[in-house]
Amino acid sequence: MTDDEMYEDYDVDDDSAEESGNESLDDTEYDDAATQEFDFDENQPQRSLGKLTRQKSFEVLNKDDLFSESHKIIKEVKDVLSIPSEAAVSTLLRHMKWNKEKLIERYMENPEKLCIDAGVPNVMKLNATIVEKSGNVSCLICLEDYPPTQTFALICNHRYCLPCYKNYLEIKVSEGPECIYTPCPAPKCKVIVHQDAFKQIVSPEVFERFNNFILKSYVDDNPQVKWCPAPGCIYSIRCDRKERKEAVNCKCGFQYCFNCNDYEIGDHMPCPCSQVDKWLQKASDESENVTWMLANTKKCPECRSPIEKNGGCMHMTCRKNAGGCGFEFCWLCRGPWTEHGSTTGGYYNCNKYDKSKAKEDDDKAHDAKTELEAYMFYYHRYESHRNAMKIADEQRRNAHLKEQQILSKFDVRSADTKFLMEATEQLLKNRRVLQYSYVYGYYLDKKSQERNLFEYLQEDLEKHTNLLSTQYEQSLDKLEDYQAFIKWKEQVTNYTRITKKFLDNFVDGVAGGLVNTQIN
Amino acid sequence: MAGISSARLSEERKNWRRDHPYGFFARPSTNTDGSLNLYVWNCGIPGKTKTNWEGGVYPLIMEFTEDYPSKPPKCRFPKDFFHPNVYPSGTVCLSILNEEADWKPSVTIKTVLLGIQDLLDNPNPKSPAQQLPIHLFLTNKEEYDKKVKAQSKVYPPPQ
Numbered sequence: 001m002t003d004d005e006m007y008e009d010y011d012v013d014d015d016s017a018e019e020s021g022n023e024s025l026d027d028t029e030y031d032d033a034a035t036q037e038f039d040f041d042e043n044q045p046q047r048s049l050g051k052l053t054r055q056k057s058f059e060v061l062n063k064d065d066l067f068s069e070s071h072k073i074i075k076e077v078k079d080v081l082s083i084p085s086e087a088a089v090s091t092l093l094r095h096m097k098w099n100k101e102k103l104i105e106r107y108m109e110n111p112e113k114l115c116i117d118a119g120v121p122n123v124m125k126l127n128a129t130i131v132e133k134s135g136n137v138s139c140l141i142c143l144e145d146y147p148p149t150q151t152f153a154l155i156c157n158h159r160y161c162l163p164c165y166k167n168y169l170e171i172k173v174s175e176g177p178e179c180i181y182t183p184c185p186a187p188k189c190k191v192i193v194h195q196d197a198f199k200q201i202v203s204p205e206v207f208e209r210f211n212n213f214i215l216k217s218y219v220d221d222n223p224q225v226k227w228c229p230a231p232g233c234i235y236s237i238r239c240d241r242k243e244r245k246e247a248v249n250c251k252c253g254f255q256y257c258f259n260c261n262d263y264e265i266g267d268h269m270p271c272p273c274s275q276v277d278k279w280l281q282k283a284s285d286e287s288e289n290v291t292w293m294l295a296n297t298k299k300c301p302e303c304r305s306p307i308e309k310n311g312g313c314m315h316m317t318c319r320k321n322a323g324g325c326g327f328e329f330c331w332l333c334r335g336p337w338t339e340h341g342s343t344t345g346g347y348y349n350c351n352k353y354d355k356s357k358a359k360e361d362d363d364k365a366h367d368a369k370t371e372l373e374a375y376m377f378y379y380h381r382y383e384s385h386r387n388a389m390k391i392a393d394e395q396r397r398n399a400h401l402k403e404q405q406i407l408s409k410f411d412v413r414s415a416d417t418k419f420l421m422e423a424t425e426q427l428l429k430n431r432r433v434l435q436y437s438y439v440y441g442y443y444l445d446k447k448s449q450e451r452n453l454f455e456y457l458q459e460d461l462e463k464h465t466n467l468l469s470t471q472y473e474q475s476l477d478k479l480e481d482y483q484a485f486i487k488w489k490e491q492v493t494n495y496t497r498i499t500k501k502f503l504d505n506f507v508d509g510v511a512g513g514l515v516n517t518q519i520n
Numbered sequence: 521m522a523g524i525s526s527a528r529l530s531e532e533r534k535n536w537r538r539d540h541p542y543g544f545f546a547r548p549s550t551n552t553d554g555s556l557n558l559y560v561w562n563c564g565i566p567g568k569t570k571t572n573w574e575g576g577v578y579p580l581i582m583e584f585t586e587d588y589p590s591k592p593p594k595c596r597f598p599k600d601f602f603h604p605n606v607y608p609s610g611t612v613c614l615s616i617l618n619e620e621a622d623w624k625p626s627v628t629i630k631t632v633l634l635g636i637q638d639l640l641d642n643p644n645p646k647s648p649a650q651q652l653p654i655h656l657f658l659t660n661k662e663e664y665d666k667k668v669k670a671q672s673k674v675y676p677p678p679q
Binding site for chain 1: 524528529531532535580589590616622624625628631635
């Protein structure tokens, strides 16, 4: 089939073309609203019913959202328990891992004990007042004398000078997240330095960091909110539905499974989490062995035990002592040794390629495929798509370079190069799904009905993804003129649409249980 | 806040000379040119009376950094000092000397020395630092006591 025929066959009509255009818009250009709801398949008209019910299932939170959420909780507790100071409530909440109900319950039971445990011995009064108006106070850190106005003490009345206090708190903040539980500098004193004290004493930059650590503890202690696992991402995502299968989309562009919450795993459609778990476990157990065996062994043609040849001639015996079957064969052609000898025209008369025999061998190999071989088959493909995905990711990040090249070589508008980004994003999605499709395929019942359809859809997706890959990677040098560029652009654009369609088919097919799925 | 370390150390020295617990000594070391080195102190900790440590004054070196008192000093007994919470190198393992644990900038040299004196007769089996002493302490108290008593003779009070 030529390329032309190909997209004649698969070209999509204008409506769905617009559809795919919309999607990439939605994916890349976020508005400034603080939160945004996503849905896995929000652009599929036939799923509009599902969209309504699922719309609220997750939301991306930025720092301001976290701040207002945590503040809402603080205000609630403050009102219920009639504690005047937000700083005191904040310390109490952190002590109770942000569990509002438990805090209120424990406070009602025994306020004194709770407050002492939390390091807030007196919720009504957080700092000690200066009693001795006259005379200087000796700071027990620097051992210098200071006028009382330049000192600070929590309610425990351990008084230190402001420079020493500042230094102490700033060092705690620089040491990391535990700074939100900083105690008074006095030996053995368990009173916790509250937020207002930090605000009063440390520099605004350090106070900002301190507040970030409070927000961090709010997220870390909250099972419904998790940080986006992408490196350097500042967003977190709230997901109320525990067993959400579809990926969530962070504003940073990273798409991943909320339950796994793992940057390496990412979005693992179409596999369920448990399958990915099992697969990764298996991969970590076996991948090294598998790689080594692939590189260094051949299988006994009879019993399929892997054999390493570490010396000697080509006459191999699958040793029974080592768990083999005793079969004797030729290392080169893997035929039985009985067929090698003077009567058959020499011991090493296996240098001719016998097509029919090789075919037969292949069939035999296929039939006798062991569990390990099957695993290696799937693992190899899983790895290949994983690597291809990394390449696609790089291409996506470098799309603007290609764009620059095009803009300098051809007289086109920047809107004409948008297809590059779309293509690389589609490639990335396809590779990701293909990668995990091999995990799914590995665990799919080998003889089931579903398997046929699964492999059919997988093949389509794989084939066209590879074609898109090849198209995209075409060297710009080969494009001689504007016409050639336009032709290439159309090809890439078309393959992007085609593979999107195949991807949707595939994902829908698997989601629909691989039965009664209408193939477009 | 560089600079607080030397001011604090000289102030501590002043305070120590004014008043310090009985039997202890603590003084900054002297450089080769005869000047004082405030960052390395030679100290002596007497064993508590009515314990097996009685009679010895155990030499300890305290090493401070520029970050003192934000960071704790390092305290070392002589190498191979016999105690369950002293590493074979002589370094003392004590929570108030651990930056991640109970160290606070207001802990003074005096607090540290008193803390170590207390540790001598009250080892903490939960953070062992040396094989033989902890083994004897847990399984053969008699032998352990013998070793401790012998050690007290090794470090007599300075004349």
